[in-house]
Amino acid sequence: MRRARWAVPLLLVLPAIVVIAAVVLLPLVVSLYSSFTAYTMIHPASLYRWVGWRNYRRLIEDSGFWWAFGRTVVFLTVALNLELLLGLGLALLIAQVTRGQRLLRTVLMFPMMFSPVLVGFQFNFLLNDNVGLLDNALLQIGAIRQPIPWLVNGATANLSILVAEIWMSTSVFAILLLAGLLAMPHEPVEAARVDGCSAWQSFRYITLPFLMPFVYIAMTIRSLDVGRAFDMVRIMTNGGPAGRTELVWTLMATVGFQDGQMGRANAMAYLSIILSIVFTFYFARKLASARAALGDTA
Template sequence: MRFNIRYSPAAPCLESALNQSLGVPFKLLLPAFFSVAIVVVLPLLFSLYTSFTAYRLIDPDSIWNLVGLRNYLRAFANGDFWAAFGRTVLFLTIALNLELLLGLGIALLLNQVVKGQRALRTIMMFPMMFSPVLVGFQFKFMLNDSTGVVNHLLQTVFGLKSTIPFLVDAQSALASLVAAEVWNSTPVFAVILLAGLMALPKDPIEASKVDGCTPWQTFRYVTLPYLMPFIYIAMTIRSLDVGRAYDIVRIMTNGGPGGRTELLWTMVGRIAYDDSRMGYANAIGYVSVLVSVLFTLYFFRKLNAARKHMGPA
């Protein structure tokens, strides 16, 4: 019996194997690409297109009515838009700084705990497990001027004669929104900063103690510079969330009283679904996205500067 064995050249075999190795992963990723295209890319392109049209929900044919940059120019000329923009920046600035201070304090305290730290970390994370809608309802009922528990405590414990309309007065309403947002999201800062403290090298701290530094000097010149990258990471994450705040504002005040607590995204929701002007709302939405991108780029620049200040890893 004779066997005829023919050997193929090496190059075609390698080329076939290479094509197969490159083709299989791409085919495996096709469903993911397809899903992202349907869920993310197409809605973004559609909303971007409609921002240049006079599209109204009650008039489907208006989607083909191109108006160019009229929606954007209209937004920039609208005083309500700039008022909502200013409130959004103010809301974001106050909320982020309060969350940073409280989260840093909680992280420093938890880092000193020896026993029961895991249990305390779990308890600390409870607020961030609640949905913003639920947090909005909780604070709305707690701050109610007639049946709220806060006014009840102020009257029974502190002897206050009249109730405080937390959600009716413009200034206290915005402060109430900030309080709800801070309560809900401070654990994000605390968790990230606690991770930074746990990863902090012990040698620089011990060296500062040997040199006679006070606890404040050790924190100011050793601990805080090391934590700055973690702080900017937390700032970046939270700025994206706070910049698109909608749920808590919608539930607690719905932009009132008289639009005094209306932020950019609540304004977008009102114009899009209450007034049915979807094209105009999408234009304002893309301006809001641009603001969030600018904040993110700013914090990334600060993050890179902090990492360079720390030196090579």
């Protein structure tokens, strides 16, 4: 009787389980297995050449990989926080607009519509130190005497990539946070105003707590989605020069797809997955606590 009660639901979800196993679980298992092999794309038989921990051992000893890993952590942290701040600012400004808000919301989404490859080319052209717009403009107005090689120096190259990424993705935060602001009830803010709260106090103690679930949802989505910046970085510097802007994504793509060393690339991916898990776990916990706090307030 008990078995029969489970059988029907199980039967109903079985197709979903099969599909998920086929499109998620199986590739994960195969890629994990291949990370212990000498798998090279141009020699399919190498998938069966077991090399044990060799790929992982080499990665752990490879300072270049760990620099790329650390740079990716910093890039993620700085980019997401700045995008959040700027996105929040934009959302608050647009929420104040009474006429033409729909048009502004559409304009705001323009950068999101560009493919990262296009953004990469666009910034590459802007920042080219010989024929680029920025250096030529600065030279013309006499602000500099020699062009600045934006994409060569480690600090300016990483900053340039960060600016391009922020330009491309801030609107994601702005749109999500604007949705939160528009969904927010007006009464608490009006009551605070009547009680004599300053604009900052209203924002800090009423608006922001209400927005926090949206913030963490946006953070979670963006932390998983930020990898699409790979195409942009690839066009702008491809991790160079001399590895100065190398991120885990560019390194993996080079090793996996250009070198065809899928075994090693998969080992990199499994080491990097730690990063995704940490970020996702952190934001999921923060989201839960923000929702709980909102519930308590309500």
